[in-house]
Amino acid sequence: MERKEATRMRPTMSLPLTASEAFHAERLQHVPYVQMHQQEYCTTHAMLYTEDEIAELSIASEQLHAIFMKALRLIQDELPDEILMQQLGIPVKLLESARIPFSFSGIARQDWIKGPEGWKCIENNADTPTGIPETAYLAEQLLADSRAAVYSYETHLHNPSAELEYRLQQALGEMLDQYRELGFGRRVVCSSFANHEEDKANTVYLMRLMQQLGWDVEYCPLEELRVEPARGLIAYDRPVDIWYRLYPLEYLMDDLAPDGFPVGEAVLALAKEGRLAIINPPQSIILQSKALLAFVWACFEHHDTLSEARGEPLYSEEERTVIERYLLPTYLNETPFLEQQLPYVQKSIWGREGKGTSIYGEDGKQLQTEDTIRKVDLSECTVEEQEEVMRYYNDQLKIYQQYVPMEAAQLVTDEGVIDGFVLTGIYTPNGRFGGILPRLGGRITGDLARYCPAAVWKRTNI
Template structure:
């Protein structure tokens, strides 16, 4: 084992509850990309403006008719659910994926519903910066995230109404697929950060009672979601459990659509979930096509300043590829609800496919077509030596505020094999 490999292993083994390797492959780099304070501020300013545009679009989306929502790729079983607004902010934890160069910052996509990459940026980034003697640009972000989670949980409980008045203490459950290390540890990190009485349970440990069970006119068991002790759950924090998967989930024995029954409990205020329903509303990449369409029309829905922001930070995005073929512009075909680069394809301006992701999980998802932008490249240090890699910034948007920043480095199509590359600021270098 080489010295660098040993040093990296020793360092990350001291960080509790972190997956520095995934599937026996290097994930977290023992390396830092240096940024300037001005560069970090520039990314956060872009994120603030992009987030503002997205959150402004959400009420408009809630007003769309059923047919239009279906045309935007939303699954039919979720339509009544996504119109709910249970919290005053559209998403508690969202992540904006950005291509950042010296000349421009462009939004590639938004994960407003179930973003991961949280512990890496809010916690581990600071540990790596400390080891390299650099300033952590995310220094205050964990505190902001804690406050945002606590506020969201408080408001989620309030949204349930009078039912909570008689309860001594609310039941809060953080849940994920228990057999997925990254999902489990991400969810447990959020639970720990929240610092409130709660429990972690795997999704398989939850029990759903879709209708109250009665005997002789007396309610024996209220309808609701229950934990493994038989206690009714008030708030389910499902950070890594996507709604588009949930609506298709069924009980293997009864074939009941348990995911849809769970969403019905949310509609009936028997359960609150975080991220809230509105976060899923912004998850579809077709929303970017809607925003771009309004911008091209110079629609009065957006102010002149907001149109400038869309022009600056959004890429031309459509529900077909005609514009790109007519203009002979390279473009990317993405599934509206895809994740981790899965099913993404890159085409030349003549319509020839030039690159694609090997995974095809989301082939049935409505495709969107977005102007291609080449990700910048940098040199990264891995256990197998130096490598050239494309990189993409992720900037979190927490309760409507730009927050922690991190980098994923890998191929032009950023997939689930991309590395986590920490970010740090060298104050001495800035002061020279």
């Protein structure tokens, strides 16, 4: 397994830029977190893709998005609460709001890897995806600076994420317009924790896109919001009509005010009562659950039986072909892999940044990976905080996904060689391909992974 991973290499390119040239003050206003966890996060290297790869990922990501949305509707309309709780892990506090249907999905990012059998989508980050400013803004800045030095008459360093800002703004406009048609007011408030640099930058970036559309939008930190049952969600002493939050719903539902008032449940109640519109909408918790991948795979494996019981096909023949080609076998227990002696990955359904994820070999024993890039940084936490974090993820419902070796990649820097494995994020705002977020991390991509802008050697007509 180690040799297979090492022989599949994703090409990279060192851009002709120093760190000071690449990350000057103007750019740091948009992406202030080029350094994170006491190390470089944004690099002056490009992750290279072919035109054919981008074309395939563009089509496949949109096809999978449609499949996920069809699964969402089936779950919302036909499955009882017990199934949502027991097999999809939807907490009881989120059940009612998760069932509120919206035609749009919001801003999402699928995570893909390329293995021996081609591209595979391994996760769908549909609630609070990040990485937006570096992909929508910084990538083009770095590639534009580099083109003069690497330009030739036959090739051009192309940015496959060039349309991401437009696609994000288009999706936000569609959501805002639909909320207005449903009777919500025009006051939009965007929130994250004020002291979380990365989350705030992502939030402010989207806020500016909404402001450009002519909406009344302002930023209010999560810690300054409050709920008044008679007036609703309050920011700066005024009710909020539409709320963008870079804050996971599974965290929000348990939030308490300093006086013990269940502010999270109160916010969800406002959404259920139609008094507060939320971006992404609460139904995104179903799309975010990693158990959705197990549900889709079960629909694929038992398609004929389930379709006969419903009286109509769950998925078309084309959709089943897409599932088989681009998704991995995923279950709610490890038995299928143990029986076939196949390696697999165990994931907590609300796992983030590699937390709650482990790899197991053909014998069912956990593999101890020793990657150049660590998967999770808990070094700044106390022992008690580390134990609490690990307990939170370990206590969650798990999925079990077939293990596929990831591509390796290497960055040659002045400080030395950085080896790692490539995770390719694909943004799908409201179901449309938007752009590519490559990260170089461990076999389990964590919060110490490094960002490289995606680039394509594209032939020109010159």
